[in-house]
Amino acid sequence: MTATETQPSRAAKSVNLKVLGPILALVVLVIVGAALNGNFLSAANITNVLSRSAFIGIIAVGMTFVITAGGLDLSVGSMAAFIAGLMILVMNAMLPAMGPGWPLVFVGMLTAMVAGTLAGFVNGFLITTMRIEAFIVTLGTMGIYRSLVTWLADGGTLSLDFGMRSVIRPIYFDGILGISWPIIVFALVAIIGELVMRRAAFGRHAAAVGSNDQVARYSSVNVNRVRMLTYVFLGILVGVATIMYVPRLGSASPSTGVLWELEAIAAVIIGGTMLKGGFGRVWGTVIGVLILSLIDNILNLTDGVSPYLNGAIQGVIIILAVILQRDKKAES
């Protein structure tokens, strides 16, 4: 009897800490950043930080669903590089026929979306229907996409035709009311993701599948369909992120998107989503992404600490986040 009475109150306390933890960390980072450098809070710097975090952020929202449903996707970074390469190749190939202009941009966008959907479907198919471990499948596809983009670029760089670059540039650099498109798209994806996770049947089902797939199956949830959809959505979001990314540099190379998968997974975990699945928080992921890019930004703006220590600091933060997460598990 005592067990049932004491447990909920203790759980509630730690949940509060878990909710506040990432927000507090973000607030502390903002204060530290502002104190160290006057330019930190300038509109230009904030736009820069948010735009750069948009790629990882859009992918991390999709990753939140995959991890919540008990899965994992290591292939997203290579997938982004491959889709970027493909998008550039298709646009360059169609250029003589269509000429530079928005119709061709839409062809490029369509390419990215279709390729992302297919890539997500392949991962999902191998994991659900063929029942191979998500880690193995996506480790495999990670290597495949990375190798394909290297092969397509012949070890060098795939560059978008120069005329096209000026047409496509505004997708990254322009926006509405001074807010750039990547930030707007990231915000939209995050809001929709948060709504789906908290209020739609799909989010509830994903959490149920990640929590205990047997219970989900016995509750008439189509477990394979839910898992498959999380990978397809992630693939689509990788496509969206690539559409935002290509205009920035107008090129893709074998080093495009390297370690994006780890940054996305790290953001998800820092945000309070459980790595073993069953519980996910999209807004937490957004905060996780912001924390990671703020650390990078602050180190670049200040002289005290070398920016080369970025990875080390991020690593410490990820491990701290997981320690916090473990506390909750041990109790329940």
Next chain:
Amino acid sequence: MSETRALTLSDVCRSFGPVQVLHDINLTLRPGEVHALIGENGAGKSTAMKIMSGYLEPTKGQVKLDEAPVRFASSQQAEAQGVVLIHQEFNLADQLSVEQNIFLGHEKRRGLFLDKGWMQAETRRLLDRLNCKVSPTARVRDISNADKQMVEIAKALSRRAQVLIMDEPTAVLTEREAEVLFEQVERLKAEGVAILFTSHKLDEVKRISDRITVLRDGHVVAQGMTTEFNEDQMAEAMVGRDVSSLYPVRSVAVSDEPALEVKGLNVPGYARDISFTLRKGEILGISGLIGSGRTEAMEGLTGLRTAQGDVRINGKSVTLRSPQQAQAAGLCYLTEDRKGRGLLLQKGMRENLTLQALPEFTNWLIDHKAEDAALTRAIADFDIRCPTRDVLVGNLSGGNQQKLLIAKIMLTEPDIVIIDEPTRGIDIGTKQQIYEFIHALSAAGKSIIVVSSEMQEVIGLADRVLVMRLGTIAGEVSGDDMTEDKIVRLAMGLGANRQEAI
């Protein structure tokens, strides 16, 4: 193996929380004697065996080894004294070889390295002693169940077991494999090992045991030499008690219209040729021993397992390949595995309650207000007692979890409900409540199948009882024929009437 030991339980009691499951148990395992412990599911056999082998301590009373009281703090300590329990589900590492399993945790070293030669020779010697032909280097997952049983015994012997306790050793064996086991039991007996085993197969008990102890509700109700019992007397001792007041009286007549007709249902590997009809408003019991294919047949019926067969609901032929299809057809299965398959223990009551009927609460977005209202109603209707509304389901008591599970299934408004083990591990007060819910559902026109290992439960609840044995329906009893005696006899393959057995 010149040393022999006798193990005695003297006035042993055991309670789990407020529930006492063993009352003053006295029994002695003598060297060179095979002792059979029999009783219905839940009679306390497992607890008794765990106390003998150091997995549990008695709340009161003593365990004695050769007249001297001992206290096993763990199963390792018991093993060190020569008392070994072989679990029903084998405790072997599938990927390791026979030899590696036998010496797991007791590896013989020579210097820094393992002495493989010695261990293999020793394994060979142990297996030879058991007349078992399996190779010491074979991987355990590649060998038969009977051989696994032999490996378990060899492992016990390598620890110098003088008291061997086996939990339903023949449950997973074919008849021929069981024969091999019995030969080895005879051999060990001749060597002076004290042996205890449990079994639901009374013919087997009669054949290989020397002495029998019968448990019922945690009491020893009969004890004596095997020659003093015949199989009917054993069955009689196992069952029979008055619990008539637990069950509500049938208030509404059952209609003659069929709600569910099943013909020739096959669930590969588990059940075959299952045919029955469930009438509207009826409560149909399905009884049988654990492992008789009851659960698997019902899971096959509701699309949770691959199955073939002809199923009609309200006279219309339906195909049920997935639980979604079954649910759409108005058929729901409530699992026996509350914690593993029924509820998300890490989630709150609301998420659990509406999981199965989520489309009813969703119109683009989930209607949280409607969910809350449903939870309020479920808490009132099913008398779910919880410290707070947002308590994690894992922190609810078993009884309240079961009530929540029933509420969850009923939210999908099924016409036909299959409830597997409605009251497993639940105290008597909550049991009674659940029986009342089941009756209320049937009075409301729902057709219900109750699958249960507890004979009294099916008899008390059901209008008719199907008895399963070895994957088929062994018989049906109804009306005055619904007695524990008849059901036990059908479940054990004895034929429903005494005369038939003779």
